[in-house]
Amino acid sequence: MRGKAARAPVSAAPYEEMKKRSRxxxxxxxxxxxxxxxxxxxxxxxxxxxxxxxxxxxxLLAPDVAKAFPTDxxxxxxxxxxxxxxxxxxxxxxxxxxxKLSRTHAV
Numbered sequence: 126m127r128g129k130a131a132r133a134p135v136s137a138a139p140y141e142e143m144k145k146r147s148r149x150x151x152x153x154x155x156x157x158x159x160x161x162x163x164x165x166x167x168x169x170x171x172x173x174x175x176x177x178x179x180x181x182x183x184x185l186l187a188p189d190v191a192k193a194f195p196t197d198x199x200x201x202x203x204x205x206x207x208x209x210x211x212x213x214x215x216x217x218x219x220x221x222x223x224x225k226l227s228r229t230h231a232v
Contacts, residue, residue, distance in 0.1 A: 155161070173183055186194070194200045 176183065186200070194203065
């Protein structure tokens with residue numbers, strides 16, 4: 126027996142933990158308010174798959190916001206306007222000594 130390590134007996138407990146649980150055992154984990162049959166009943170599989178593949182960002186609008194914009198083009202135009210307005214209203218990033226230096230040396 127020299128040079129051989131003794132093996133401890135293997136219990137069935139780890140095997141029992143690794144077994145897949147039945148559907149009945151898994152069914153109780155989801156809260157009733159998250160009933161997927163109800164939540165997904167109107168879903169269409171692959172509805173946005175093509176847009177996703179094209180790299181389009183999808184954003185869910187609140188109902189009141191969606192009413193204000195009849196099309197995706199209208200939303201994009203409004204957002205582009207917001208971006209441009211943001212560029213106009215930003216203060217000059219130069220502050221302190223650099224700003225004074227550039228104003229005094231302006232030709």
